[in-house]
Amino acid sequence: MGFKEVMINSMPSPLVKVFARPYVAGQGVDSGIDTAKRLYHEKRLYSTIDLLGEEIKEKDEIEKNVQIYYELIEKLGKQEFASISLKPTQLGVYRENGIIYGEDFCYENIKGIVERANAYSIHVTIDMENHPFTDLTLRIFKALRDEFENVGTVLQSRLYRTKKDILELPANKMCKIRTCIGIYKEPPEVAIQDKRKMKEKLFEYMVLLIERGHYPEIATHDEKLIERCIEYLDKNNIPKERYEFQMLMGVPRDKMQRKIIERGNIMRLYVPFAEKWKYAIAYCKRRLAANPMMGAYVIKNLFGKTTGR
Numbered sequence: 001m002g003f004k005e006v007m008i009n010s011m012p013s014p015l016v017k018v019f020a021r022p023y024v025a026g027q028g029v030d031s032g033i034d035t036a037k038r039l040y041h042e043k044r045l046y047s048t049i050d051l052l053g054e055e056i057k058e059k060d061e062i063e064k065n066v067q068i069y070y071e072l073i074e075k076l077g078k079q080e081f082a083s084i085s086l087k088p089t090q091l092g093v094y095r096e097n098g099i100i101y102g103e104d105f106c107y108e109n110i111k112g113i114v115e116r117a118n119a120y121s122i123h124v125t126i127d128m129e130n131h132p133f134t135d136l137t138l139r140i141f142k143a144l145r146d147e148f149e150n151v152g153t154v155l156q157s158r159l160y161r162t163k164k165d166i167l168e169l170p171a172n173k174m175c176k177i178r179t180c181i182g183i184y185k186e187p188p189e190v191a192i193q194d195k196r197k198m199k200e201k202l203f204e205y206m207v208l209l210i211e212r213g214h215y216p217e218i219a220t221h222d223e224k225l226i227e228r229c230i231e232y233l234d235k236n237n238i239p240k241e242r243y244e245f246q247m248l249m250g251v252p253r254d255k256m257q258r259k260i261i262e263r264g265n266i267m268r269l270y271v272p273f274a275e276k277w278k279y280a281i282a283y284c285k286r287r288l289a290a291n292p293m294m295g296a297y298v299i300k301n302l303f304g305k306t307t308g309r
């Protein structure tokens with residue numbers, strides 16, 4: 001663990017809570033739904049609502065998470081402004097001494113959620129966690145995609161394996177794939193270490209997904225990279241229904257988001273809510289470690305000096 005991670009991990013929770021405010025909708029299902037509704041009605045922003053929490057081993061807590069997702073789906077009902085996102089390690093799998101446990105349990109839990117969401121045409125994205133979980137996540141995704149149209153997943157451009165993973169997606173089925181650089185710090189044996197190269201790959205994989213008939217969800221806040229994607233998509237007359245853009249709620253990108261919406265594209269925000277604050281705190285610590293500038297943005301926001309970006 002580096003100095004930066006040590007500093008962030010030792011931050012007191014009340015302070016992290018201050019940092020969390022712009023990035024987390026609040027506590028409870030209703031906070032996620034209310035935020036998503038507000039974003040849609042006020043700014044025409046779509047959402048993907050996510051229950052915070054990962055690396056959970058306790059069976060009763062996992063079962064509670066499944067119930068929370070059921071409640072979220074029932075309360076959302078049929079609508080167009082929100083999809084949902086979930087993580088395998090909050091729904092039944094965990095890793096201990098290099099061994100992964102609970103795949104079948106996790107599959108059944110995610111299947112139950114996808115099945116219920118399908119009844120309301122709600123899309124479900126299976127988030128991608130760190131690389132020991134990539135194979136498992138893709139296995140679960142592919143098994144479910146066989147049966148359901150409303151399920152997608154995430155591929156991280158920093159991983160060397162990602163091109164192969166794209167080529168191995170079901171060829172005869174359109175897959176919605178969130179394409180991002182990846183938030184987890186990965187070892188050099190499996191991942192690119194240079195951020196510029198990760199971004200180069202993100203562009204390359206977005207093109208490959210389009211060429212293979214899939215639906216990339218371009219998840220980045222890098223405005224130059226977004227412009228580059230737009231240039232490619234326009235030049236190649238790719239219909240607006242073939243892709244969308246995604247960002248994290250709280251990252252100040254108002255101007256770019258408006259531009260994307262005015263072009264007629266879907267601009268979707270990741271809207272996490274917590275049942276327990278300790279999970280929101282873990283999420284924010286990871287974001288802080290990945291992007292220490294987050295602190296500066298929060299302080300600017302607190303004092304009303306947003307950049308308007």
Ligand SMILES: Cc1cc2nc3c(=O)[nH]c(=O)nc-3n(C[C@H](O)[C@H](O)[C@H](O)COP(=O)(O)OP(=O)(O)OC[C@H]3O[C@@H](n4cnc5c(N)ncnc54)[C@H](O)[C@@H]3O)c2cc1C
Pocket residue numbers: 126127128129154156178180181182183184195219220221222246247248250251252268269270287288290291293294297
């Ligand atoms: C909708 C969505 C879903 C995601 N899902 C996953 C997933 O399932 N698995 C996974 O591994 N990763 C996921 N990520 C994270 C992603 O992989 C990146 O870590 C994250 O988006 C930052 O990369 P970037 O391309 O924006 O580039 P960066 O270079 O990191 O960011 C570009 C600029 O955006 C701003 N910025 C970025 N993040 C923040 C922040 N938190 N606070 C303030 N400013 C910020 C900064 O100005 C920064 O310079 C997701 C991201 C999004 C947007």
